[in-house]
Amino acid sequence: AQSVTQLDxxxxxxxxxxxxxxxxxxxxxxxxxxxxxxxxxxxxxxxxKYLSGSTLVKGINGFEAxxxxxxxxxxxxxxxxxxxxxxxxxxxxxxPYNTDKLIFGTGTRLQVFP
Amino acid sequence: xxDVTQTPRNRITKTGKRIMLECSxxxxxxxxxxxxxxxxxGLRLIYYSFDVKDINKGEISDGYSVSRQAQAKxxxxxxxxxxxxxxxxxxxxxxxxxxxxxxxxxxxxxxVL
Numbered sequence: 001a002q003s004v005t006q007l008d009x010x011x012x013x014x015x016x017x018x019x020x021x022x023x024x025x026x027x028x029x030x031x032x033x034x035x036x037x038x039x040x041x042x043x044x045x046x047x048x049k050y051l052s053g054s055t056l057v058k059g060i061n062g063f064e065a066x067x068x069x070x071x072x073x074x075x076x077x078x079x080x081x082x083x084x085x086x087x088x089x090x091x092x093x094x095x096p097y098n099t100d101k102l103i104f105g106t107g108t109r110l111q112v113f114p
Numbered sequence: 115x116x117d118v119t120q121t122p123r124n125r126i127t128k129t130g131k132r133i134m135l136e137c138s139x140x141x142x143x144x145x146x147x148x149x150x151x152x153x154x155x156g157l158r159l160i161y162y163s164f165d166v167k168d169i170n171k172g173e174i175s176d177g178y179s180v181s182r183q184a185q186a187k188x189x190x191x192x193x194x195x196x197x198x199x200x201x202x203x204x205x206x207x208x209x210x211x212x213x214x215x216x217x218x219x220x221x222x223x224x225x226v227l
Contacts, residue, residue: 009154036218043118043204043218044157090156100145100164100208101172102216104156 002027002093006105014113015083021076021108023065023091032099033074034092035065038107044090050074061085086112117141118219120205126225133192135222137205143217144210146188148172148180151202151221160203163188164210195226 003026013019025031032051036044048059055067065076074091091105118139127133137146144165149157149172159172161180169180177199181189192199202223206216 041220043206043220044216045218046215049215100147100162101159102157104158106154106156 002031002095002103004091004093004103004105006091006108008108009106010109010111012111012113013081016080018079019077019081019085019110021089021091021110023074023076023105025072025074025091025093027072027093027095029095029097032094032096033065033067034094034102035059035063035074035076036090036092036104037061038088038090040087047076047089081110081112083112083114085110118205118207118217120203120219120222122222123220124223126227127195128227129196131195131226133195133224135190135203135205135224137188137190137219139186139205139207139217139219141207141209141217142185143207144185145208146182147206147208147216148178148188148190149204149206150174150199151204157204160190192224192226195224197226200224200226 005024034049035047038044048057050057050067058064088107088109090107092102121136147162148160151157163169163182166182179191204221205219208216
């Protein structure tokens with residue numbers, strides 16, 4: 001079975017500062033990895049995904065994530081955050097053998113202060 | 115116009131009542147999902163459907179049932195609501211040709227008193 005751990009439930013940061021949201025996964029088979037963002041009072045939308053190939057994945061709104069197989073991590077980064085990045089961020093995992101079952105982490109709330 | 119819509123957006127009900135949450139999509143996707151979101155627990159899959167005749171239980175299906183009335187419509191029912199079903203419910207869709215890019219509706223906030 002797969003699992004996802006997001007160790008930081010909240011990350012406060014000032015505007016224009018860099019940010020990293022951590023995600024670690026557990027799986028005995030190969031994985032697909034995803035980051036979703038949930039803005040206040042909205043559904044989730046896909047930020048980026050890793051299926052194969054380059055381990056550095058670029059997504060929307062200037063976010064990127066790096067797949068590290070040896071450390072079983074898929075941390076999300078942005079070099080300079082904006083107030084509008086305030087949201088909840090979810091890491092998720094699935095496998096090539098069961099692509100429809102997304103296992104979500106518990107989420108990290110990013111709060112950007114002016 | 116939203117591609118995935120959910121009705122109602124908010125609902126307060128009493129223990130023991132039957133509740134139906136509805137989801138419609140205009141994306142033309144074949145796959146649809148129901149999740150519940152609880153603070154500190156993330157999203158958990160309740161049911162999913164590959165097409166009208168293919169419905170599958172997810173991680174937490176007990177106490178819920180679903181109906182796929184058409185490719186574009188997927189309803190979630192709580193036959194006898196209980197307080198621990200108070201949560202935010204999301205419908206999502208995906209295209210079988212695009213691995214796990216799920217598109218979410220805006221959510222239904224359900225409170226069971």
